[in-house]
Amino acid sequence: MAGKVPRIAVYKFASCDGCQLSIVDLEDELLEIGQRFEIAYFMEVTRAARKGPYDVGLVEGSISTPHDVELIKSIRKDCKKLVTIGACATAGGIQALRNWANVEEFSKYVYAKPEYVQTLEKASPVSEYVQVDFELRGCPVNKYQLLELLSALLAGRKPNIPTYSVCMECKRKGNVCVMVAKGIPCLGPVVQAGCGAICPTYSRGCYGCFGPMESPNVKSLATRFIDLGMNKKDVILTFRGFTGWSKEFREVDGLIEG
């Protein structure tokens, strides 16, 4: 893609808006991004919507309605490269908690007239429906990783995004381990880096925004939580958060004995 101005499209599905907002939160770089890319479709930012095809599509949010399914398929056709951004698009997000429940009961609990509401039984990552070229993790994404992604797209190279654990970042920051020193349950050992280990820096355990690292040992960590005195139900809740529906965390209840 080097040399020409790539046409970019930004889409939103079920989500909080925080990941696409991260683009706008690049206050120092935003105007230059607007020059280096042709922002062809980005409803949050502009009412000028241009038709595809696009060179790159950035997708935020999880697929959770029949309409979403049709839309993501047509988006895939419109975009040469499709990149998902954030925990909702890459792992289903917090709304994937419904995947363990009865969505009809949920609908009745929240809505006065559930018959008006159209929804799928599960909220799913985009990759369950279409091929995805790259996934940027985080709840929200780290805006500097997003900038690295955009720079890589311009240069036609692969983005440099580490897949090691939060522990690596935490050690580099010089934090005292909250689990070793204070017995606070922390998902850091199995969660991908990217946030800057902010939770341990604030004296609390990691709660998993960036999803599973490469080859995580979930069983070992879950067992350690039990040894720290947590009951099985709370261990499951700890994993079942913003990236709970990721493949590696989804089955945690089967990994814990008792």
Next chain:
Amino acid sequence: MKGKVKTVKVDYLARVEGEGALYIKVKGNEVLDVKFKIFEAPRFFEAFLRGRKYYEVPDITARICGICPFAYQMSSVHAFEDAFGVRVEGPLRELRRLFYCGEWIESHALHAFLLHAPDFLGYDDALRMAKDHPDVVKKALFVKKVGNDIMIRLGGREIHPVSVCVGGFYKVPTKRQVEAMREDLKRGLDLSIELLRWVADLKFPDFEQDYEFVSLRHPDEYPFNEGRIVSNKGLDIPIREYEDNFVEEHVPYTNALQSYIKGRGSYMVGPLARINLNYDKLWDRTRDTLKSIGFKVPCRNPFKSIIARCAEIVYSFEEALRIVDEYKEPEKPKVDYEVKAGRGYGCTEAPRGSLYHRYDVAADGTVLSARIVPPTAQNQKRMEDDLRAMALSVMKLPYEKAVWRFEQAVRNYDPCISCATHFLRLEVDRS
């Protein structure tokens, strides 16, 4: 009935947070139909909060909205503190106010200059506006960045900060860390005053309504976290009586409930409502600037909400500087409390308006029920009433201009559709 049928349809409204649509139909001198539709997918927060632990709730509700996560954290934290009988005072309370200043600044600067101002000048977006008005956009981006910087310094990151918990914070900043913000805050204050003067010179459509404005009111301060819920038409209630006074209904074309005040109808929350009800609590430089631009309360022109929003940016800088100057490190990052069974209520002022939460919690801290009413659901009926009131005159404009004017009228409210869609409640007929 004579006259041609004219319709305006916007299938996907731009420059708002989330997915919404507009539909307006008139025939001759009659408005046949007005709909502000929310088609964003439901996410069922209130349903899956049941069974979670109370201490997880602030982090979960933050995910309702990436633009105002701190507001969601605060309303839930206050609700649990109400249930457990906890009072947070002194420097911890001040830090919460400082945090709120950061969120108001970043959210208001985003909306006023990147989403709303382009409407007044006829640009599709702020990037195009920046080509002709680079100074304004650059100043606004700086102001927005300083707001985000407060969030980062107090919470680790600007979106979904991680420091907030029931009773206070997981960790609090040192005096030195807080003082490090001062220079940027001073510069931000000066720039925000220039920006407030700039928006005052925009051309405002001539449109006024007899609104019922609703916001928190506190005896000692411009409202963020606490106060009574008041209106300009006689409402004055404690937060726990919210559900006795406000009703919501579920209409077929939208995934959000519409609120109204019992026996009266639609109402407005947000910066214009707040400033009309709390003008006397603003700090001097905000009030002086408002006086010098000729802004008077009550202001009943919703297009001028951009002035109120920018005035609140100025106020937030003044308030942030006051807190920075007076800050003393708290002895402990959070106050001690005992978890107990009960019901708690919280209402705080999100950038877009009052945000109400109510929870039932079990003795072991498990959430039994949750109810959340976001500002956009409260404004939704009022937005439609505005569109209805202006429909006949706006329809006289050329089609493209009419569409744009309706869009602008919705953006007056800074709607946050992701928020509104998720919090709909189960029983409608309570009476």
